[in-house]
Amino acid sequence: MTVLAVDLGATWLRVSPFSGAPLGKSVYRLSEIGLESVPEIIASAGKELKAEAIGIATAGPLSLKDGWIRPPNLGNVKLYLRNEVEALSGIRVYMQNDCVAGLLATILKGDAGSSKNVVYITFSTGIGAGVMVDGHVILGKDGNAHEVGHLVLSYSGDIRCGCGGLGHWEALCGGKNMVEHFRLKAGVNVHDARDIFELARLGDPRAIAFTEECMRINAAGIASVVNSYDPEVVVLSGSVFLGNREQFINGISKYIGDYLINRPPVIKPSSLGDDAPLIGAGLLAELKGVLP
Numbered sequence: 001m002t003v004l005a006v007d008l009g010a011t012w013l014r015v016s017p018f019s020g021a022p023l024g025k026s027v028y029r030l031s032e033i034g035l036e037s038v039p040e041i042i043a044s045a046g047k048e049l050k051a052e053a054i055g056i057a058t059a060g061p062l063s064l065k066d067g068w069i070r071p072p073n074l075g076n077v078k079l080y081l082r083n084e085v086e087a088l089s090g091i092r093v094y095m096q097n098d099c100v101a102g103l104l105a106t107i108l109k110g111d112a113g114s115s116k117n118v119v120y121i122t123f124s125t126g127i128g129a130g131v132m133v134d135g136h137v138i139l140g141k142d143g144n145a146h147e148v149g150h151l152v153l154s155y156s157g158d159i160r161c162g163c164g165g166l167g168h169w170e171a172l173c174g175g176k177n178m179v180e181h182f183r184l185k186a187g188v189n190v191h192d193a194r195d196i197f198e199l200a201r202l203g204d205p206r207a208i209a210f211t212e213e214c215m216r217i218n219a220a221g222i223a224s225v226v227n228s229y230d231p232e233v234v235v236l237s238g239s240v241f242l243g244n245r246e247q248f249i250n251g252i253s254k255y256i257g258d259y260l261i262n263r264p265p266v267i268k269p270s271s272l273g274d275d276a277p278l279i280g281a282g283l284l285a286e287l288k289g290v291l292p
Contacts, residue, residue: 001019001052001053001286002017002018002019002049002050002051002052003017003018003019003051003052003053003054003055003282003285003286004016004017004018004042004045004046004049004051004053004054004055004091004285005017005018005022005055005057005278005279005281005282005285006042006054006055006056006057006058006278006281007057007058007098007101007277007278007281008038008056008057008058008059008069008081008098009030009059009098009124009125009277010030010059010071010073010074010124010125010126010176011029011030011031011124011125012027012028012029012030013027013028013030013033013038013041014026014027014028014278015027015028015041015042015045016278016282017049017051018055018278018279018281018282018285018286019282020282020286021279021282022275022278022279022282025278026045028041030074035074035075035077035079036079038079038081039079039081039084039085039088040088042054042056042085042089043084043085043088043089043091044088044089046085046089046091047089047090047091051091051285052091052092052285053091053092053093053094053285053286053288054085054089054091054092054093054094054285055093055094055095055096055101055280055281055282055283055284055285055286056081056082056085056093056094056095056096056281057096057097057098057100057101057102057277057278057280057281057284058071058081058095058096058097058098059071059073059074059097059098059126059128060097060098060128060143060144060147061142061143061144061147062095062097062142062143062144063142063143064095064096064139064142064143065142065143066080066083067080067081067082067083067095068080068081068082068083069081069095071126072126072161072162072163072164073125073126073162073174073176076162076163076164081095082095092288094284094285094288094289096143096280096281096284096291097128097130097143097144097146098122098128098277098280099120099121099122099128099129099130099146099277100130100137100139100143100146100280100291101130101276101277101278101279101280101281101283101284102120102122102130102237102270102272102276102277102280103118103119103120103129103130103131103132103137103280104130104137104280104283104284104291104292105272105275105276105277105279105280105283106118106120106130106235106270106272106276106280107132107292108283109271109272109279110271111233111235111268111270111271111272112132112233112235113233115231115232115233116132116133116134116135116232117132117133117134117229117230117231117232117233118131118132118231118232118233118234118235119131119132119225119226119229119231119233119234119235119265120234120235120237120270120276121148121222121225121234121235121236121237121238122236122237122238122241122276122277123173123174123175123218123236123237123238123239123240123241123248124174124175124238124239124240124241125174125175125176125239126149126162126170126174126175126176127148127149127169127170127173127174127221127238128146128147128148128149129146129147129148129149129225130146131145131146131225131229131231132231132292133229133230133231135292136292137291137292138229139291148169148221148224148225149168149169149170149174150163150165150168150169150170151168151169151221151224151225152165152166152167152168152169153167153168153169153172153217153220153221153224154166154167154172154217155167158184159171159172159177159180159181159184161174161177162174162176162177169217169218169221172214172217173214173217173218173221174240175192175193175238175239175240176193178193178196178214178240179191179192179193179196181210182196182207182210185206185210185213186206186207186209186210187206188206188207193240194243196210196211197211197243197244197247200247211247211251212251214251215247215248215250215251215252215254215255216251216255218248218251218252219251219252219254219255219256219258219259220255220258220259222234222252222256222267223256223258223259223260224259226256226260226262226264226265227259227260227261227262230262231265232265232266233265233266233267233268234265234266234267234268235268235269235270236248236249236267236268236269236270237269237270237272237273237274237276238274239274241269242269242273242274245269249267249269252267253267
């Protein structure tokens with residue numbers, strides 16, 4: 001079965017033929033192509049491939065029933081993505097939150113082992129999760145039961161999330177918002193989250209203190225997820241995490257015990273790296289949308 005796998009994140013659109021694994025991919029920067037062009041790019045790729053189905057892993061929130069997405073990191077614009085791609089291509093589209101797709105890849109490609117209680121968390125432009133409890137993927141009424149990046153971790157802060165809320169985990173430690181958070185805390189302007197971690201590695205005391213605070217916040221966020229879902233395994237991924245694995249693992253291990261009530265799970269990096277959502281999208285299409 002030949003399908004098209006699509007990963008629509010906050011920064012990149014990745015499109016790939018898929019048959020058990022990605023078979024090469026085309027990558028587009030969203031700031032250059034514009035969100036409005038995404039349905040046509042996906043539909044054209046699907047038609048060219050003569051795909052039997054299209055799987056889309058997308059940043060949320062979304063409506064699985066009505067087929068739209070409205071990601072705060074893409075301007076809070078409502079786009080009827082599934083409907084438009086199906087209308088343009090004539091191909092059946094299966095859509096899920098990108099972290100649910102990442103979770104699906106985690107479950108089916110080995111990182112979860114035999115565990116039936118698994119959480120996949122991504123630290124990239126934003127923060128998100130996919131959750132499986134007792135062998136069932138959790139979705140919720142619209143498909144947004146896993147928007148953990150919008151857990152409120154600071155009710156007294158003045159840092160506004162891309163969604164408009166205050167004190168959200170993503171506002172404090174999402175890759176996009178870390179830049180503003182660092183400017184407010186340290187008075188230093190940087191281009192992106194990579195600059196902050198690089199400054200810390202070079203010994204800048206402001207960056208060291210800031211990244212240490214972020215690791216405590218991340219530990220509190222992960223603990224909140226563990227306390228809510230009681231997973232056996234937590235798999236971490238996303239570009240911000242993958243570029244700073246040691247600092248994340250060490251920092252989370254150092255602080256998470258201060259916040260846990262449930263027995264600690266195994267916490268480990270994704271072996272699939274940044275491709276987990278893309279792989280999950282392909283698997284979603286191959287399974288015709290049927291989740292565990």
